[in-house]
Amino acid sequence: SSKKIGICEIGVSYPDxxxxxxxxxxxxxxxxxxxxxxxxxxxxxxxxxxxxANRTCDLILxxxxxxxxSFRGIEYSHSVANFYNDKDMKPDNSTWHPKIDNVVxxxxxWLCPPYNQKLAEQLQKYHGNITAENTxxxxxxxxxxxxxxxxIYDLNELQLYLAxxxxxxxxxxxxxxxRQFNHYDMNKIFAxxxxxxxxxxxGGGVEG
Numbered sequence: 765s766s767k768k769i770g771i772c773e774i775g776v777s778y779p780d781x782x783x784x785x786x787x788x789x790x791x792x793x794x795x796x797x798x799x800x801x802x803x804x805x806x807x808x809x810x811x812x813x814x815x816x817a818n819r820t821c822d823l824i825l826x827x828x829x830x831x832x833x834s835f836r837g838i839e840y841s842h843s844v845a846n847f848y849n850d851k852d853m854k855p856d857n858s859t860w861h862p863k864i865d866n867v868v869x870x871x872x873x874w875l876c877p878p879y880n881q882k883l884a885e886q887l888q889k890y891h892g893n894i895t896a897e898n899t900x901x902x903x904x905x906x907x908x909x910x911x912x913x914x915x916i917y918d919l920n921e922l923q924l925y926l927a928x929x930x931x932x933x934x935x936x937x938x939x940x941x942x943r944q945f946n947h948y949d950m951n952k953i954f955a956x957x958x959x960x961x962x963x964x965x966x967g968g969g970v971e972g
Contacts, residue, residue, distance in 0.1 A: 766831075767804070767805045767806075767831070768829060768830030768831045768919045768920070768922065769800065769801060769804060769805070769806075769807075769810060769827070769828070769829060769830075769919075770826075770827070770828040770830070770917045770919045771797055771800055771801060771810070771825065771826065771827050771828075772825065772826040772915075773793065773797060773823055773824070773825050773826075774823065774824050774870065774872065774873070775821070775822070775823055776822035776823055776824055776841075776873055776874050777873055778873045778874055778875040778876060779822050779841070779874050779875070780855065780874060780875055782839065782844065782846070782854070783822050783839065783841040783843065783844060783874075784841055784842065784843025784844050785841070785842050785843045786820065786821050786822055786841060786842050787819075787820050787821075787842035788820065789818075789820070790817070790818035790819055790820040790842065791817050791818050791819070791820070792820065793819070793820060793821065793823060793840070796813065796814065796817050796819075797825075799813060800813060800814075800827065806829055806831070806832065807827060807828070807829035807832055807834050807835075807836065810827045810829075811827065811836060811838075811845075811847055814827075814838060814840065814845050815845050817845075819840060819841060819842050819845065820842055821841070821842070822840070822841045822874075823838075823840040823841070824837065824838065824839065824840065824870045824873075824874060825837070825838035825840050826838065826868065826870075828917070828919050829919070830919025830920045830922070833920065835849070835868055836848060836849060836868065837849075837853060837868040837869075837870060839854065839874075848868060849868060850863060850864065850865060850866055850867055850868055851863065853868055853869075855874065855875065857877075859877075859881070860877035860878075860880050860881040860884070861877075861880045861881075861884065862884050862888075864884065864887055864888060864891060865891070867887055867891070869883055869884070869887060870883075871883035871884075871907060871909065872909060879907060879909065882906065882907050883903075883907045883909070886902065886903045886906050886907060887903070889902075890902070890903070896916050896918060896923065896925050896945075896947075899916050899925075900916065900925060900927075900945050904916075904941040905941045905942055907941075908939070908941060909941060910927070910939070910940050910941040911929060911938075911939040911940060911941065912928070912929045912939075912940055913926075913927070913928055913929070913940050914926070914927045914928075914940040914941045914945070915927075916945070921951075922949070922950040922951045922954070923947065923948070923949060923950065924947070924948040924950055925945045925946070925947055925948075926945060926946050926948065927940040927941065927943045927944060927945040927946070928940050928943070929943070930943065
């Protein structure tokens, strides 16, 4: 849509002490992500929602704003919501999580040197010329990230590239990052008129 807000998320199994505590009481993170996409029209609005939310579990989030051409990585837990750009990105480790100009990245987890280091190598290889094509060809399959689902967003042009893992009985590679990516022009999809009649009734039956 015209908001050009994109968001991504991965769970954290290996946090450091900066994450603080988790909680089972609060707003499920999926609801917060949904509300960002549905209601927030800027990066600032999304970050404000995250700051004020009664958060629960340990996550790494990414929020991008195609209108402002800006992005933040987010250390997310019940205790903290820390926002990072390319200059102050954490964890701060020049060996396996080096800073890269105009790039915020996380490889699979917070304290995860092998994935972070390999992702950094591939991002540095194409730095200044990262495209959907070379990401599909030479970043996600080399890093091996996105086994169930891999998505690449171009928020400026509203283009989406999506791959999913092989289903039961399907041939070809098992992991999404090794499979064909489908291209969706979201300009055309968002321009589709809304249905004028309901497709499903309240009871779940299909209406003719």
